[in-house]
Amino acid sequence: MSLETRYEEQGLGWGSSLPVPSVQEIVRKDPLCVPDRYRRGCLEKPTAEALATSLDVPVIDLSLLSSGHEGERRYLDSACKDWGFFQIVNHGISEEVIRQMRAAASGFFDLPIEEKRRYAMAANDIHGYGQLFVVSEEQKLDWADVLHLITRPSKLKNLKYWPTVVSSFKDALEAYSKELERVTKMLLENLSRLMNMEEDGLLRLHGDLTQSTRIAYYPPCSRADEVLGLGSHSDKGSITFLLQDDDVTGLQIRHGGMWIPVKPMPNAFVVNIGDSVEVWSNGLYKSVQHRVITNREKARKSIAMFILPHNDAEVGPLEQMVDEPHRPRRYRTVRFLDVLKNLNQRELEGNYVDALTLQD
Template sequence: MEGKPTTGWGKSLAVPSVQEIVRKDAKDVPERYIQNEEDRPLSSKISLLSSEIPIINLSLLDNGDENELRKLDFASKEWGFFQVINHGVTKEVLQNMEAAAASFFELPVGEKEKYAMAENDIQGYGQTYIVSEQQKLDWNDSMFLVTLPPKHQDMKYWPSTLVGFKEAVEQYAREIEMVTTKILANLSQLMGMEKQRLRQMHGEMKQGIRLNYYSPCAEPDLVLGVRPHSDISSISLLLQEDEITGLQIRHKESWVPVNPIPNAIVVNIGDVMEGWSNGVYKSIEHRAVTNQTKARISIAAFVIPEDQVDIGPVETMVDDHLLSRKYKSVKYIDFIRYNLARKMDGKSHTDYLKL
C-alpha cells in the first residue's frame, strides 16, 4: 500500500532552520549552537591518516577477488569505514540525486516546512534526537525519507512541487540497494555464512535516506554540523560532495577527515552489524564539521532491518574458546526507541546491546 507511514519509532522537538538563521544574520552564531569547550571540533587532535582510509573496488569484490575480500575484512575490523569505487552507480544517477537534494534546500523556508516531521515520526524535514529545549543543536538542516520498499514511502513528506525529485531519489535508492546487496553478501561470507544470509536477516530490508544541508558558519570552530555518533543501521552509504571535506571519523582517539573521492560512496558499519558480528565489526563514531565559506550537501542511505528482527550475535561469530558472546539479543524496534529517546552521545547507546 503506497503512502503507509512508518511511525512509532520516536519523535523529536522542532528546531529553527539553520539556513534561515544564516540568511538573516550570517555573522552571529546563536548560543544554542555553540558547543561546550570539550566538544568543539578543534579541541581534539585532527589526524593525518586520511590517506589510509581503505578504498574498496566493488567490481573486483563482486567478482570474487580474494585480495579485495581481505581488504573488506580489514576495513570493517580496523576502521569501520571505507570508500567504495567502481560500484556500478552511474555518474548521472549520482548527479541527479545531488541536484534533487539541492533543489529541496533551495525552496523557501515556508515551502520546506510543509514537509516538517509530524509529532510521532522521524520522517520529514527537521532534526532528530532533539529531546530537550536545553540541549545543544547541530549546525545543519535535514530531510529524512523512508525510500524502500516503496510501500513504506509516506508521500506527504515527498516535495511534490519539485519536478524530477521523486524519480531521482527512487532511482538512486534502487541503485544503492544493489551496492548494499553486494557488500552484505561479502560480509556474510567473511562471517562464515551463506552469501545471502545477512540480507535475509534483515527480514523486510528497509532503506531510509537523509538529505543533509550544512550552511557555512562564521565561527566553524564553535559548532558541529553533526555531533559524534554511530549509526543505528546495519550499514550506511554516504554520497559526499566532491570538493568539500566535512565528514570526520574517530580512529584511535583522533578525528580523521574523510576526503571525498569523486563519485565514490563512503560505507560505514552500523550498530546492527556490530551486534550481529559479536563486536568483530564495530560501528564507528563520526561527526561533521562546517566551514566559513561554502554550504555542503551530503546524502546518507541507511540500511534498516524489520522492527521485530533480533540484533544479537550470529552463531558463526561466537566461539566459547576464542570469542565469547558479548552482546545480548535485542529486538530492533526496542533499540531504535531507546536510541531516539536520548540525545546523540557518541557510542554510549550501544551499551544497551551489550551483556
C-alpha cells in the same frame, strides 16, 4: 485500516523529534548569528598525525568484489575490523544518477522556507523536513537542516513528505535508492561470506530490508570551531552509504584516538559499519563514532542512506561468531524496533552497542 493509512496517521512508531528553527534561515537573515543553543565550546581538532592518517582510509573496488576477487574481500574484512569505515569506487552507479540526486537535494534546499515547511515533520513522526533526535529544549543542536525519507520498502514510504514542487525529486531518489539497493546486496553478500554464512545470510537476518535516507544541508558557520553539523555518534543500522560534496570536507571519524577527516573522492561513497553488524559479528566488525564539522565559508550538502533491519528483526551475536573462551558472547539480543525507539528518545550521542554489552 491499510498499512499506508496507519503510517500516515500514526507515524512509523520509531519516535519523534521536537521542531527547531531552520539553520539555513538563521544564516540567511544574519550570517554572523550563532545562537547559544548551537555552541558547544572549543572542539577537538584533527592533529597533524590525524591529517596524515586520513590518507590511509581504505578504498574498496566493488568491481573486484563483484568478480569474486579474494584479495579485495580480505581487504574489506580488514577495513571492517580496523576502521569500520571505507570508501567504495567502481560501484556501477552512473554519474548521471548521482548528478540527478545531487540536483534534487539542491533543488529542495533552494526552495523558499514557506515551501520547505510544507514538508515539515509531524509531531508523531520523523518523516520530513526538520532535525532529528531533538528530545529536549536544553540540548545542543546540530548546525544542519534535514529532509528525512524512507525509500524502501514501499509500504513504509510516506509520499506526502516527498517534495513534488521539485519536479525531478521523486524520480531521482527512486533511481538512486534502487541502485544503492543493488550495491547493498553485493556488500551484504560479501560480509555474509566473511562471517561464515551463506551468501544471503545477512539479507535474511534483515527481514524486510529498510532504506532510510537523510538529505542534509550544512550552512556556513562564522563560529565553526564551536559548532557541529552533526554530533559524535555511531549508526544503529547495518551499513550506511554517504555521498559527500566533492569540494567540502565535513565528515570526521574516530580512529586511533584521533578525529580523522574523510576527504571526498569524486563519485565515491563513504560506507560505514553500523551497530547492528557489530553486534551480529560479536564485535569483530566495528561501528565507529563519527561527526560532521562545519565550514566558515562554504555550505555543504550530503546524502546518507541507512540500511536498517526490519522492526522485528533480532539483533544479537550469531552463533558462529561466538567462540568460548576465545571470543565469548559480548552482547545481548534485542528486537531492532526497540533499538530505534530507544534511539529516538534521546540525543544522538555515543554507541548504542554499549547498552547491549554483557557485563563480565
